[in-house]
Amino acid sequence: MTNSAALFDLTGTRALITGSSQGIGFALAKGLVGAGAEIVLNGRNTEKLDAAAEKLREGGATVHSLAFDATDHAKVRAAVDGFEADTGPIDILVNNAGMQHRTPLEDFPADAFEKLLHTNITSVFNVGQAVARHMIGRGKGKIINIASVQTALARPGIAPYTATKGAVGNLTKGMATDWAQHGLQCNAIAPGYFDTPLNAALVADPEFTTWLEKRTPAGRWGNVEELVGACIFLGSAASSFVNGHTLYVDGGITSSL
Numbered sequence: 001m002t003n004s005a006a007l008f009d010l011t012g013t014r015a016l017i018t019g020s021s022q023g024i025g026f027a028l029a030k031g032l033v034g035a036g037a038e039i040v041l042n043g044r045n046t047e048k049l050d051a052a053a054e055k056l057r058e059g060g061a062t063v064h065s066l067a068f069d070a071t072d073h074a075k076v077r078a079a080v081d082g083f084e085a086d087t088g089p090i091d092i093l094v095n096n097a098g099m100q101h102r103t104p105l106e107d108f109p110a111d112a113f114e115k116l117l118h119t120n121i122t123s124v125f126n127v128g129q130a131v132a133r134h135m136i137g138r139g140k141g142k143i144i145n146i147a148s149v150q151t152a153l154a155r156p157g158i159a160p161y162t163a164t165k166g167a168v169g170n171l172t173k174g175m176a177t178d179w180a181q182h183g184l185q186c187n188a189i190a191p192g193y194f195d196t197p198l199n200a201a202l203v204a205d206p207e208f209t210t211w212l213e214k215r216t217p218a219g220r221w222g223n224v225e226e227l228v229g230a231c232i233f234l235g236s237a238a239s240s241f242v243n244g245h246t247l248y249v250d251g252g253i254t255s256s257l
Contacts, residue, residue, distance in 0.1 A: 007238040011036030016090045019097030021048040023196040031228030033061040040064045070097045070123035080130040092142040092235040093131045095124045105159040113160045120164035139183040142235045145172045147190040149250050176244030187234045192250025194222040218251030
């Protein structure tokens with residue numbers, strides 16, 4: 001008889017999560033620790049990384065800090081290659097680094113558009129490629145890209161963000177198409193509206209929160225801990241034949257008019 005719980009056990013694996021010193025990235029790191037994984041935190045601010053790592057270590061986790069700018073292809077490659085050589089394999093990659101900029105499209109600054117492209121999609125390519133090269137050699141690996149409800153939907157003032165998250169969804173399909181033959185599973189999680197630092201302005205806006213509660217069948221903001229189950233599933237043996245899929249964790253917002 002199959003031990004179903006064992007399918008979700010991440011003991012003996014090592015997971016790199018980009019943009020993981022706070023918000024969704026940190027919540028996913030904590031969740032993967034709970035499933036048995038060793039964690040590699042990433043960000044550009046070493047002080048925030050060290051503080052996040054210490055919080056996880058207080059609970060008994062094995063944690064590494066790997067500071068690099070995910071938008072810099074050469075630095076990503078050097079950091080990943082160096083870590084693999086010095087410490088060991090990265091079995092799970094969570095491409096979480098991202099940013100938001102809210103401005104009507106007709107007034108959207110060109111430099112802000114470029115920054116969104118680099119942070120939200122170039123980073124996924126950079127880190128995904130660097131890690132996958134090692135996974136391919138081992139014949140196995142899990143890549144989980146953090147997409148968004150905006151992968152499928154748009155709303156006023158964030159058209160470039162919507163474009164980047166649509167690209168994350170399609171790049172995920174491309175990764176699966178190229179790398180499934182090498183034993184990799186490449187999927188995405190698309191969060192709906194969650195109470196995170198990225199959404200702080202919206203959470204603080206009573207009008208928006210009222211609209212969101214009416215628009216979302218679940219009737220509320222999501223809690224970041226509610227993304228953990230999806231991440232464990234996609235990072236574990238339980239998803240061994242799931243590839244190129246975007247899993248919406250959104251309280252039903254993409255299912256309802």
